[in-house]
Amino acid sequence: MADKEQAKNEDGKQTLKVKVAAPFRTYFDEQAVSISGVNRTGPFDILPGHHNFITLLEASELNIHTPANEEKRIRINGGVMHVKADAVNVFLDV
Amino acid sequence: MRSLIEIAAEQNAMQSVLGLTNVFEGLASMRIAQVKDQVLNSQKFFGELWAIYSQIRVNKEFSYGRLESDDVLDKELFIAITAEGGFSGDIDQKLIEWMLQHYDPAKQDLVIVGHHGALQLTQLGVSFKRYFKLPLHDSNINVFPLVAMVKQYRATSVFYQTYVTLMVQDIKKIEMHRAIETASKQAVRDKHIISEETYIFEPSAIDVASHMESTMLEITLTQTILDSKLAQYASRFRSMRAASDKADEMNGHLKLDYSRTKRFVADERLKEVINGLRKAEELTI
Numbered sequence: 001m002a003d004k005e006q007a008k009n010e011d012g013k014q015t016l017k018v019k020v021a022a023p024f025r026t027y028f029d030e031q032a033v034s035i036s037g038v039n040r041t042g043p044f045d046i047l048p049g050h051h052n053f054i055t056l057l058e059a060s061e062l063n064i065h066t067p068a069n070e071e072k073r074i075r076i077n078g079g080v081m082h083v084k085a086d087a088v089n090v091f092l093d094v
Numbered sequence: 095m096r097s098l099i100e101i102a103a104e105q106n107a108m109q110s111v112l113g114l115t116n117v118f119e120g121l122a123s124m125r126i127a128q129v130k131d132q133v134l135n136s137q138k139f140f141g142e143l144w145a146i147y148s149q150i151r152v153n154k155e156f157s158y159g160r161l162e163s164d165d166v167l168d169k170e171l172f173i174a175i176t177a178e179g180g181f182s183g184d185i186d187q188k189l190i191e192w193m194l195q196h197y198d199p200a201k202q203d204l205v206i207v208g209h210h211g212a213l214q215l216t217q218l219g220v221s222f223k224r225y226f227k228l229p230l231h232d233s234n235i236n237v238f239p240l241v242a243m244v245k246q247y248r249a250t251s252v253f254y255q256t257y258v259t260l261m262v263q264d265i266k267k268i269e270m271h272r273a274i275e276t277a278s279k280q281a282v283r284d285k286h287i288i289s290e291e292t293y294i295f296e297p298s299a300i301d302v303a304s305h306m307e308s309t310m311l312e313i314t315l316t317q318t319i320l321d322s323k324l325a326q327y328a329s330r331f332r333s334m335r336a337a338s339d340k341a342d343e344m345n346g347h348l349k350l351d352y353s354r355t356k357r358f359v360a361d362e363r364l365k366e367v368i369n370g371l372r373k374a375e376e377l378t379i
Contacts, residue, residue, distance in 0.1 A: 023136035023313050024233055039296050054146075054288065055296035056305050080306060082146050091143050093309060 014048035014086070015067055020074055022092040027074050028064060035088055036063040037081060046083055053083040062090065098359065101352045108345045115338035122331035126260070129232050129324045133317060140313045147306045149288040150299055156274060159308030160245050170202045171247040173240065173315075175254040175322040176211025178228045185255055185329065186210045189265045193253045194220065196267075205243060207319070232323060237315045244270060244311060254318045255325035261332060263325040273314050 018035055020028040036045045038060035046053070057079045064072040079092040160166065174193050176186040190211055197204065197220075204222035206212045212225045224243065229235045244250045250270040258264050290299055 021139060021142075023139040023316065024132045025135070041296060052288075052293040053296070054150075054293055054299075054302050056302060080143075080146075080302065080309070089142065089146075091139070091306075091309065093312070 013067065016046065016048055017087045018064055018090075019088070020062060020064075020090040020092065027092070028072060031067055032088075033065040033067055035065075035090075037090075039081075046081075046088055048086050050083050050086075052085075053081070055081050057081055057090070095355060095358065096351075098352065098355055101348060101355060105345065105348045105352060108341055108348060112338060112341040112345060115334050115341055119331055119334040119338055122327045122334060125232065125327045126257075126324060126331065129320055129327065132232065133320050133324070136313055136317055136320075140310060143306060143310060143313075146288065147303065147310070149286055150303050150306075156271065156307060157304075158245050158270070158311055159241075159304045159306075161304060164245065167203075167247050169247055171205060171243060171250040172197060172202050173205045173207065173244075173250065173252045174211050175228070175252065175319055176206065176208035176214075177255075177322075177326050178208055178230075179210045179213075185263055185265065185325070187214060189253055189255060190214045190218070192265055192267075194218070196251075203247070205240070207240075208322075228323070229319065232320065235316050235319055237312050237319070240315050241308060241311055244315070252315070252318050254322045255329075256321050257324040257328050260328050263328055268318070270311070270314065273318075274310055 013033065015031040015033055016035065018028060018030065018032040019026065034045055034047050036043060037055075038044070038058045039055045040058060044055075057076060059077050060075075062074045062076055064074070066072060076090075077093050079090055082089045082091070172193060174189060176189060186208070193204075196202075204215070204220070205224045205226070206215060206222050207226045208228040212222070215222055224239075226239065251267055252270065252273075253265065253267050256264050256266045288299075295302055
């Protein structure tokens, strides 16, 4: 319960803890409202409260919506996304 | 005796050498700091990835990201990582000699990274399967061609230079599966189990685990290349430090030479003046 309360922004909206990293660089490590990517099945979105999820990402663009209503786009070659308890870790390929 | 102008010109040249060696020394030391930072970051990344991989229950051993249908050669692959050339000293020679002591063409195939090593093997008449240039940059190193080769072989060993300290570099051999085991021991263990009952997998648990194995293999290979580069930068730093010290010492000698010559020239002039005066006195008497 305490974790859920921590994962809310100033407006009371639930957020995700998103980290996008490659072996030698971290591209994003902040709270976000949502993250969208593309896997073999097609485009998908991750919102707070998402079920535990692991997927292989296709070469595409990751879109991250921040609580400040900004959109952060990161071009990727592929990688692995791990979602658990409102924490999203994206491991980009070497 | 050399003239003052000659000595002053040599002094100027020596100052330039001293300045250049100091710049190269500084560059090498900067590169060392950058590469060390990268290695630390990649170790952390590897740890986090391993923590998730080790929780996935797919009933399979670490298999280098190979699929069950992939054919595997019943041979070992030897990968030697050497310098591209210049300032590498005798460390590449030691590495090649050491690798050849273990090498049996019937049991192993050779892949060489770095022009210096390839040249040495050619001179020794040893043939190798493939040659790759050592990447010029320290980031975005493309190891996919190496990973593709590793996947074809039953086992792989990498021979590479390693950084011990700024003044000490060594050669090392690692077996890939042991390197991955060692790196995984540094990862934080999580008792949580990731299975198809508790997680949604896309496309499947086996595919995700295989992809992670490939990524970890890429990181391990990249780390050996970075470690080799770190050792080469340290070796370059050491060479530049020695050259800088030598230039500094020679500059001291030249300074002394210049002062002695200047004093000699002044003494000679004084002697000439005195002799001139004596002659003038003799004439007036």
